[in-house]
Amino acid sequence: MQKLTPFLISFLLVFGAVACQNPSKTSESAPNNPNEAAQTPDVKATEAAQQDAQSLLRRRQLNEDIRAREERNKVAGDETNRATGDLASEVRSKLEANIPNSALTVKAAENGTVTVGGTVGNQQQLAKIEPLAKEIKGVKKVEVKATVAQPKQ
Template structure:
């Protein structure tokens, strides 16, 4: 009985910690908040993000995530655009991760206004953010705080 209680308590704590994350991120190196100062990513970080986002399995996963959210919205919300902020965040994050694979972006949504912050390694990617986000049902406005930051070479210890 103690083992089951311990497992249940641990699961609840883990779920609570994950649920408290305020922003959705396109990569593990994305800023944890929209206010966090963004630094230029290293070339290795950009390459890892690109490889992850462009892998066939990950793209299928992202597309399935978007499709599942849309189906859930259609089934339980009659397809209306007034969706939960978490659903909008998740779909926008998936859309950006799939279409701007080298990015390190954080996404936050509040009442239809989506704020995107972080870095992209190509200047033209900044212009892609708003149109991609607007494709998601429930997005009324996009605040694009993303910045261009070309990848830097990692400094080696000598």
């Protein structure tokens, strides 16, 4: 046992030193230095993410997520009265999927009032905001403070 103890201690020291050599990153885009600021995504990555959010498949996924949340609330016995964060999130998802090239913000109040601000590309998109938001259970009133802004070229 006396010969084995120094061997085990040296093994632990070597293992600890090797394990501390190179910190692993959670993703390829993560900075090497944890004190380093995160890098902004390039234009192509941003456009790809926006197109993904507006694709038909993504729209279906968002709608299924909304239905699943509503089912969970129904099972819990509370179909329409939910946390304002959940309500705002569901409305934001619905608008993101159905109104392309928009920059909208969503705030929800406890009484079921949802306020939508930001910009959309045209008048038709602006008209879609209220009906889409009211499709979410728990939304009682929609205040549209969004405006039409021409896309930058």
